[in-house]
Amino acid sequence: MTSRTLSRRAMLQGALVAVAFNPVSQSWASTLEPGAVPLPPLDGELRMDAASRTSASEDFGHIIHRTPWAVLVPGSVDDIVRMVRFAGRQNLKIAAARGLGESHSTFGQSQVQAGIVIDMSALSTIHEVREDSAWVDAGVRWHELLAATLPSGKSPPVLTDYIELSIGGTLSAGGIGGQAFRWGLQVDNVLEMDVVTGKGELVRCSRSRERPLFDAVRSGLGQFGIIVRARVKLVPVPASARTYTALYDDLHRFMEDQRRLIDEGRFDYVEGFALPSNGSWSYQLEVVKYFNPGAEPDDAKLLAGLGFQPGTLQVKDSSYFDFVNRLAPLVELLKQLGVWFFPHPWLDMFVPARAAEAFVQEVLAQTTEADMGQGPILLYPIRSSELTTPFLRTPNDRHVYLFSLLRTAIPPTPENVAALVQKNRAIFERLTAIGGKIYPVDAVPMSPTDWRRHFHPFWERFEQAKQRYDPNHVLTPGQGIF
Ligand SMILES: Cc1cc2nc3c(=O)[nH]c(=O)nc-3n(C[C@H](O)[C@H](O)[C@H](O)COP(=O)(O)OP(=O)(O)OC[C@H]3O[C@@H](n4cnc5c(N)ncnc54)[C@H](O)[C@@H]3O)c2cc1C
Known part of the structure; x- marks a missing residue:
């Protein structure tokens, strides 16, 4: 998509869309001004209008408000790869959120002061539902997944009490519900994931493939990668x-x-x-x-x-x-x-x-x-x-x-x-x-x-994973861990 189509689309939607970043003034530009670095071509768009940025400074807690410089509405997984790489090169921070102003964090965990927030709700396709599992975008909500699986009598084995949470958001945290005594948390029932690491590499991981990344990202609080797709276990459930x-x-x-x-x-x-x-x-x-x-x-x-x-x-x-x-x-x-x-x-x-x-x-x-x-x-x-x-x-x-x-x-x-x-x-x-x-x-x-103590005795492992997958500390600063 060309920058001309982007700006035309932006005008139509009333949203200001960035096409370049000025590293000197540390600001986005809607035209390619002198000294500005062009954005990578995107299938979606990078919004810099006040309304989008303000929504991304809200969450369910309404306690912390950090305003990003821009919001990525990805049109593809490649957009996330490109923007994470771009953020790394330009020394910007970036984090995923369930949706603009719709994040269920209560203390700014998905917010990014003067960086980029990725609106994961833009990628919410259920790609495949099989007997034993479903392959879904991370922006899919548990409710939406259930609507696709229940007609064939299948459900994820453990569900959060509130099912409007995003699959990527709960896999980053844990995902606990009243079935957890039998099945563990949602993170214990994910079989495979596609992850964009803090280095901007798209990696598929599971228990038998790239296991260190699989183990880091589950309950990893967004520190090592953006989960873009997940294969979620399904089990038969009575009616x-x-x-x-x-x-x-x-x-x-x-x-x-x-x-x-x-x-x-x-x-x-x-x-x-x-x-x-x-x-x-x-x-x-x-x-x-x-x-x-x-x-x-x-x-x-x-x-x-x-x-x-x-x-x-x-x-x-x-x-x-x-x-x-x-x-x-x-x-x-x-x-x-x-x-x-x-x-x-x-x-x-x-x-x-x-x-x-x-x-x-x-x-x-x-x-x-x-x-x-x-x-x-x-x-x-x-x-x-x-x-x-x-x-x-x-x-x-x-x-x-x-x-x-x-x-x-x-x-x-x-x-x-x-x-x-x-x-x-x-x-x-x-x-x-x-x-x-x-x-x-x-x-x-x-x-x-406090975070060191929280992760003890795994703090060194947590820190090493950060070094390995997000060495420039590009990802998810709102957790305040590093
Ligand atoms: C009404 C309500 C009910 C809840 N009920 C439960 C419950 O029953 N059980 C339970 O376990 N939790 C529950 N929670 C907490 C919830 O699991 C967390 O808020 C969780 O973070 C999911 O929220 P979200 O999908 O809105 O993600 P967000 O709040 O947008 O994101 C949470 C964190 O994960 C990161 N993140 C988001 N998406 C991704 C991704 N794709 N890849 C990497 N990092 C990502 C964000 O940057 C942020 O740091 C509830 C919260 C609310 C407000």
């Missing part, structure tokens, strides 16, 4: 799901039952929540059994021996899709109320089971309803034996609890946000002291020393 919820007032019994359930494997999905209750807390178990119509689950057998409070059990049947898409109506409501667009200083933690009960009690004792802004508190265990991804750092214990304070800042004032981020930091320090790890998608200010 229906029966959801059981029940309340506990005893944290010890609640956590004990959860561990028992994941070890016995009675259900297909196990999660749980802490709920405010008359100035104290109660705990809600949420478990699901999949089934095909005509082969109904045996409720009495499934629930035998559990210590929930009598009279609190609720049972609901739905289709498998409505179950995995269960948050959609709530999200729609939150959008209508405007609360979805408030700041979200989230805190996600992995807590070793041996210390979990005391730690959860300690954190809940200092957490008020106002601190949560009606956001949920997740609490559920996974089995460490299912976790195979080196850079997903979790505590050293047989069972590990995900404990997430999914806060909404109400009122959405800078003072309230700052106070909540400070609370996150204080809890993070207590978590570190008991051998816990954060799930690094959240709003916790981290220093390079």
Whole structure:
């Protein structure tokens, strides 16, 4: 595509499109001015208009705002290769994001001050759906993949609670959900990936091919490469799901039952929540059994021996899709109320089971309803034996609890946000002291020393991978690791 077609298209769309970069003034140009370096030819476009750049300085957290100089809307994987190479040569930083203003990061992880953000939603083709796997662009959302696989009774084995996240975004983080006790995280269920490394090389990797890159990129927080395509495992799933919820007032019994359930494997999905209750807390178990119509689950057998409070059990049947898409109506409501667009200083933690009960009690004792802004508190265990991804750092214990304070800042004032981020930091320090790890998608200010400790004993390996795949530190500065 010529620069003339690019600018004509830009005028039509009202977006200013760059054709050159001026290394002296460190700015983009829409014409090839003297001293400017022409951009590589692109199948898509590089936008430099204020609206595109401002959207790329937003995320779900609404706490950090870093404005890039330009946004790449790739028309092909080659565009990503070309722009990563260009960024390297011109000493610019670059990062992938799920979409402009649609990134689910909560603390600027996909933003790039004075660099380039890649709008991955522009590449969202499902290339192939086979019996056991699907080959998809990284910008595809889990919801879209399910729409393509469920007609043949297949699903990825583990899904995040919210399925509008991008496949590339969750593979960079981890991708946890209530099926993880059985399957591990989404990063444990990706079979193969195409990755554009920080050197601008397009490399296919898997467990048996370019394994060091495969291991680096999964939960690699965008530090080593941009995932452009992934082969995601698929498994057969029944058509229906029966959801059981029940309340506990005893944290010890609640956590004990959860561990028992994941070890016995009675259900297909196990999660749980802490709920405010008359100035104290109660705990809600949420478990699901999949089934095909005509082969109904045996409720009495499934629930035998559990210590929930009598009279609190609720049972609901739905289709498998409505179950995995269960948050959609709530999200729609939150959008209508405007609360979805408030700041979200989230805190996600992995807590070793041996210390979990005391730690959860300690954190809940200092957490008020106002601190949560009606956001949920997740609490559920996974089995460490299912976790195979080196850079997903979790505590050293047989069972590990995900404990997430999914806060909404109400009122959405800078003072309230700052106070909540400070609370996150204080809890993070207590978590570190008991051998816990954060799930690094959240709003916790981290220093390079914190990151070293986070990746210990793999920090050297993490650093070596950076040296090997992104030696000029071109990629994903918003994580603040290097
Ligand atoms: C409402 C909501 C619900 C959530 N539920 C869950 C859940 O149930 N389970 C769970 O595990 N997580 C959950 N998360 C967290 C989510 O997994 C992370 O925010 C994750 O980063 C994915 O978000 P995203 O697709 O919007 O990616 P982004 O936020 O845009 O990107 C996240 C990071 O990955 C990098 N990145 C993005 N795409 C790529 C790519 N293709 N290649 C390399 N790096 C890339 C970005 O630069 C950034 O650093 C939730 C978040 C929200 C806001």
